[in-house]
Amino acid sequence: MDESIQNLNSKVEKLESKIASLCLGRRILMDLLIEQENIKNYEIQKLKLEIKRLNRIIKKRH
DSSP: HHHHHHHHHHHHHHHHHHHHHHHHHHHHHHHHHHHHHHHHHHHHHHHHHHHHHHHHHHHHOO
């Protein structure tokens, strides 16, 4: 009986370890996704500003 309880406890500990590892992995992936989204938004903003600048140049020429 004690042996089966020890086996169950061991399995529970392994599962808890896997869960902790998966949570950490998920957190890292979410951080990377957020960073990528921020970079994308920054690049979009730069492109919008460049479009405005080019439109002003075009308007001055006409």
